[in-house]
Amino acid sequence: MLGRSAANLFWMSRYVERAENMARLLDVGYRMSLTERGEESEHLLSMLQAAEAEEAFAAKHDVIDVANVAHFMLFDMDNPSSVKSSLFNARTNAKSVRTEITIDMWESLNGTWLEFSQVQPRHVMGNKLPSFLQSIKQSSNQFRGALLGTLMRTDGFAFAQAGNFIERADNTARILDVKYYVLLPRASMVGSDVDIQQWTMILRAASAHRAYRHIYHDRYKAWNIADFLIFRKEMPRSLAFCVTSVSAMLAMLDQIYGEPSACHDEAIKMAQLLTTGTMDSVFSGGLHEYLVAFMDSNNRLSNAISESYNFY
Numbered sequence: 001m002l003g004r005s006a007a008n009l010f011w012m013s014r015y016v017e018r019a020e021n022m023a024r025l026l027d028v029g030y031r032m033s034l035t036e037r038g039e040e041s042e043h044l045l046s047m048l049q050a051a052e053a054e055e056a057f058a059a060k061h062d063v064i065d066v067a068n069v070a071h072f073m074l075f076d077m078d079n080p081s082s083v084k085s086s087l088f089n090a091r092t093n094a095k096s097v098r099t100e101i102t103i104d105m106w107e108s109l110n111g112t113w114l115e116f117s118q119v120q121p122r123h124v125m126g127n128k129l130p131s132f133l134q135s136i137k138q139s140s141n142q143f144r145g146a147l148l149g150t151l152m153r154t155d156g157f158a159f160a161q162a163g164n165f166i167e168r169a170d171n172t173a174r175i176l177d178v179k180y181y182v183l184l185p186r187a188s189m190v191g192s193d194v195d196i197q198q199w200t201m202i203l204r205a206a207s208a209h210r211a212y213r214h215i216y217h218d219r220y221k222a223w224n225i226a227d228f229l230i231f232r233k234e235m236p237r238s239l240a241f242c243v244t245s246v247s248a249m250l251a252m253l254d255q256i257y258g259e260p261s262a263c264h265d266e267a268i269k270m271a272q273l274l275t276t277g278t279m280d281s282v283f284s285g286g287l288h289e290y291l292v293a294f295m296d297s298n299n300r301l302s303n304a305i306s307e308s309y310n311f312y
Contacts (some may be wrong), residue, residue: 168242
């Protein structure tokens with residue numbers, strides 16, 4: 001497969017996942033903000049910080065409230081990570097490899113873009129926002145179902161899935177990092193009812209609320225929740241699951257092309273760290289520091305894949 005085609009498939013999946021992930025980040029920020037009083041929201045600020053969008057937002061808006069943040073994260077085409085920007089870029093990449101994807105995949109993605117582009121922002125604000133965010137997640141699931149159910153297991157499938165899990169790993173780390181920014185100003189909140197409520201929202205943002213209860217039958221605990229979203233390979237949005245899945249897709253490419261790639265070694269190293277790591281080491285070194293280091297490694301892996309398979 002040509003490097004350009006591989007890049008289009010890789011980034012097509014990344015952008016679809018990113019659209020869903022921005023909806024997930026906004027959902028957790030919005031729900032946390034409901035517990036606050038005043039004009040500006042500390043929780044929405046924490047979400048912007050975790051998304052590395054604080055400066056870009058501040059350049060366009062003076063007040064950090066639900067309306068401004070929601071518009072910026074959902075509809076602002078000047079924000080390269082907004083849902084609208086992500087869906088546009090996903091469709092553009094898919095259009096470039098129209099013959100490499102299935103009809104079901106194209107119709108799902110094209111239909112999502114057409115529907116989203118017709119939405120009037122003022123019609124999905126306020127109490128309608130949660131259901132709108134849910135519809136974005138459902139559209140992403142529909143596309144993913146079309147990909148898994150109709151795309152042949154060739155190198156194109158491997159590139160698309162590698163992009164999906166690279167992006168998902170980044171998002172899970174960012175969702176966890178939201179919690180760090182919320183707690184940073186008030187260490188006294190740790191262990192309180194508010195603290196537990198916020199951790200529960202983190203689980204809901206990762207669609208992990210019920211799954212968590214199957215593994216941990218006791219009360220919600222920060223230690224267990226972080227462990228669940230970082231190290232548990234059974235959880236499809238955990239860091240361990242995502243990196244292991246990327247490694248499996250790169251192994252598939254090695255088999256197809258008949259030779260190993262340098263980026264596969266990078267993925268194996270990341271997977272080993274996640275399968276042998278412990279929450280003791282994470283919390284002793286700092287959750288935020290661990291997540292930042294992971295996101296840096298994940299970004300290096302993405303760049304290594306691009307270099308190994310001539311995306312440029």
